[in-house]
Amino acid sequence: MNDTEIDDLLRQVRADVHTDEDVIARGRAKVLAAAAEVEGTPVLKAKTAAPQRKKRSMWLAAAAAAVVVAGAGGTQLLSVGEAKIDPASVAILDRAAQAPGTDEPLAPGQFRYVETHAWTLSRSEEKNLTYRTESVTREWVPADERQEWLLRKEYTGNREFLTGDERDAGPEISAENAAADEDMRGPCGDYSTPTGRTPCAGSWQHPTAEWMAGLPRDPAKLGERIRADLADNDRGEVRVFDYASDLLRTGRVPADLRSALYRVLATVPGIKQADNAATLDGRAGTALGIEDDDSRHDIVIDPETGQFIGERNVLIEDNDAGLKAGTVLKSSSVSTATAAEIGVVPSK
Amino acid sequence: MTEPAAGGPDVSDVSDVSDADRPDLGGADVVRTFGLLYDRHARGLHRYLARRVGAVADDLVAETFLVALQTRHNYAPDRGTARSWLYGIATNLLRGHVREQTRTLRLAARMVGEARQNAEPPDARVPDSVDAEEQVGRLSGALARIDPGNRDALLLSTWAEMDANEVAATLDIPVGTVRSRLHRARRQLRAELARKD
Numbered sequence: 001m002n003d004t005e006i007d008d009l010l011r012q013v014r015a016d017v018h019t020d021e022d023v024i025a026r027g028r029a030k031v032l033a034a035a036a037e038v039e040g041t042p043v044l045k046a047k048t049a050a051p052q053r054k055k056r057s058m059w060l061a062a063a064a065a066a067v068v069v070a071g072a073g074g075t076q077l078l079s080v081g082e083a084k085i086d087p088a089s090v091a092i093l094d095r096a097a098q099a100p101g102t103d104e105p106l107a108p109g110q111f112r113y114v115e116t117h118a119w120t121l122s123r124s125e126e127k128n129l130t131y132r133t134e135s136v137t138r139e140w141v142p143a144d145e146r147q148e149w150l151l152r153k154e155y156t157g158n159r160e161f162l163t164g165d166e167r168d169a170g171p172e173i174s175a176e177n178a179a180a181d182e183d184m185r186g187p188c189g190d191y192s193t194p195t196g197r198t199p200c201a202g203s204w205q206h207p208t209a210e211w212m213a214g215l216p217r218d219p220a221k222l223g224e225r226i227r228a229d230l231a232d233n234d235r236g237e238v239r240v241f242d243y244a245s246d247l248l249r250t251g252r253v254p255a256d257l258r259s260a261l262y263r264v265l266a267t268v269p270g271i272k273q274a275d276n277a278a279t280l281d282g283r284a285g286t287a288l289g290i291e292d293d294d295s296r297h298d299i300v301i302d303p304e305t306g307q308f309i310g311e312r313n314v315l316i317e318d319n320d321a322g323l324k325a326g327t328v329l330k331s332s333s334v335s336t337a338t339a340a341e342i343g344v345v346p347s348k
Numbered sequence: 349m350t351e352p353a354a355g356g357p358d359v360s361d362v363s364d365v366s367d368a369d370r371p372d373l374g375g376a377d378v379v380r381t382f383g384l385l386y387d388r389h390a391r392g393l394h395r396y397l398a399r400r401v402g403a404v405a406d407d408l409v410a411e412t413f414l415v416a417l418q419t420r421h422n423y424a425p426d427r428g429t430a431r432s433w434l435y436g437i438a439t440n441l442l443r444g445h446v447r448e449q450t451r452t453l454r455l456a457a458r459m460v461g462e463a464r465q466n467a468e469p470p471d472a473r474v475p476d477s478v479d480a481e482e483q484v485g486r487l488s489g490a491l492a493r494i495d496p497g498n499r500d501a502l503l504l505s506t507w508a509e510m511d512a513n514e515v516a517a518t519l520d521i522p523v524g525t526v527r528s529r530l531h532r533a534r535r536q537l538r539a540e541l542a543r544k545d
Contacts, residue, residue, distance in 0.1 A: 001541065006534050010506040012484045013491065014399040014456050019391055020406075027394075027410035028386050034417055035382040220380045267379055 021098060029091040032266065036085040083237065083270030089288050090266045092273060092303050097262040099306030101255015104338060106143035113339040113346055114139040114251040117281050117310075118332035119160070123321065129164035130321055132330070140342045141189070141252065145208050146200055150342050151184040151191055163322040204229060204243045207250055217256050219263035226264060237268045241290045245299055248308045251334040258306060274298050280310040280333035287312070294319055295329060310334055370425035378417070386413055389434055396508050397438060401448040402455075408445075412438045428517030435508060436518045439500055449499075450492040457489035483541065490540030498533035501526055 001009075106112060116139075119132040133155060140150040159166070184191035188200035188208055202211020204226075216222045223240070230239045244261045247253055253261065265271060270290045278287035278300045285307075289298035296316050300309040310333035317325050337346045369388070373381055390409055397405035397412075415437050416423075423433050442449065491499060504515045512530070516523040 001538055003534055006487075006537060007506050009480075009483055009487050010491075010502070010537075012480070013488045014452070017395055017398045019394045019398065023406045023409070024390055024394065027390060027406075027413070028383070030410045031386050031413040031417065032379055032383055034414055035378045038417060039376065039378040220384065223380075263383075267383075 022095070025091050025094040025098065028094055029087040029266075032090055033085055033087040036267075036269065085267075085269045086272050089271045089273050092286055092288060092301075093262045093266040093271075095303045096301050096306045097259040097266075099259075099304060101259060101306060103255050106338065108143050109340075110143050111339040111342055112141040112143075112252060113337045114141065114334060115336070115345075116249070116251070116332050116334045118330065119328075120330045121162075124164075124169075127164060127168050128322070129169055130162040130323060131164075131166075131169070132160040132162065132328075134158040134160075138345065139189075140339055142342070145189075145210065146187050148185050148187055148342075149189045149191075151189075152343070153182055153184075162327060205246050207247055207252065209252070209254075212247075212252075212254065212257055215257060215260075217260045219260045219267075222260045223264040223267055237270060238290055238292050240268050241265065241271065241297065241299075245297070245311060248299065249311060249332070249334060251308075251336045253308070255306065258308065262301075262306070274314070278312075280312065280331055283309050283333060285309040289314070291316060300333075308334065369429040369431055371430055372425070373416075373420040373423050373430075378420075382413065382417060385416070385430060385434075389431055392431075392508075393434060393438060396435070396503075397442070399507055400442060400452065400503065401445050402452045404445055404448050408438065408441050411441055415441070429514070432510075432514050432517035435504065435510075436520060439504070439518060442500075443496070446496065449496075453488045453492035457485045457492070459485075486541055487537060490537050493540065494533055494536045498529045498536065501529040502533040502537075505530060 116137040118135050118137065120135065121130065122133055123130045134157075135153060135155045137151065137153045139152075142149065159169075161169075186192075188202075189206055190199050200208060200210075202208035202214075216225060226240050226243050230243065244265055247261065248258065265288070268290070271288050272290070274287040274289040274296065275298075276286045278285055278298070280300055283302075285300040285302040287298040287300045289296040294315060294317050296314045298312050298314060300311065301307065302309060310331065312331035313329040315323055315325055315327045315329055323329075337348075339346045371381060371385065373385075375381060390413070393412060394405055394409045397408050401408070412434055416434055419437075423430065491503075494502075500519065501515055504510045504518055505512075510518065512523050512526045515526045515530075519526070
């Protein structure tokens, strides 16, 4: 048997081995968490161990270090400055990033229909009333985004009182909600006139398909781009989370870009897994959040499908309006579909 | 495959898949660099390690990258690819699991029949005749019996698909030594296969 034949046989030995993506994702979380811990420290070049040796072996230090790192693992939080990168959150984001995406392209004349179901907070100081108001926002985005979009918001009339009593809510509060049904139209989602923005240019807060197509899909480059585009701010990495959320809540992010955004979020310190059974509108997912002042902003995602379900803001300490820590201040869920006609809600 | 390159292409942009896999690991952006390194090499490494030691591979992959992280300043792009370096670390870690190595191979020798049903991915090379199956089984058992240094060289060559230069960089030995180890390994295996028992 010649060399080639033996090698061919060898290639068949244990050829049926399977690699579990979960294992890869967990390993990645561990490695990145350790890298994050290292990243804060200044870079020191290793001194050459034995100057007399002509050949510097690559592996001496590696063999020694192998004993040291064997114990690393678990859910230990590792610090980068004040905020920490949480390996559990990284693992969830990685898993969501790897879910196969399902983009449904629009045929000419069709519309992307985006429905956002939200509860937002209102407060009346004089009556010491705090309540959540329910609304449904519907948006129709044409396949050719330079044509007219339609945004329609309606308040359902449902309210949830957090402090105070509904009976104290006078007519002025009820009227405010009844009047709010409105239709807005404009090309490229440019509903307000005039905005001072270049029409159809696209931005993190008002993305167009064309603008999103120009964003890098490589997570490292995308992260650089977000950080470069952030206005100067003293809130640091929280803003990366904000910008990513801005994009995700539009419901129009292509699957590959969504995947890259999740990977960028995996590099943002301070994100914690808030709840692995968060429910918005009856849809369950994992809540990952970042703290900002007295509240935590969560995104709720389905790690299996990668789907962005929605968001919520949760109070993390009792506030002086009488609301307790753990109160959900606002929440929204977003779903999308394809509509054949503008202004018509596609049947489910 | 890869050439040892002095004055080779600019490899500072690690995200370019056509580059020579010789990244700068000494920069300040450690998370980004190691994320890319992991994404590029972890799955292949896991497959190689799982073939060698089974479930232990799950921990060994992360361990390899953690060691790489700790010793990143010792990686010299002109001495070899990042892949060679990582597999070299992994080879060292495997030496702490010799019993697992031989047990895995002996188990494979006894389980040849299952290979046909469980082959994955679809293009995995599965024995296509009973005689071939038997041979693969005997080969697995034989691999467990040859000298470990020779075995490392041979499996890096066949399972990790490395040429002699890459194996040399991985094991940090001269390429001539690699060739003689491959030669001796194959000779020992042929002898094992020729046995009548």
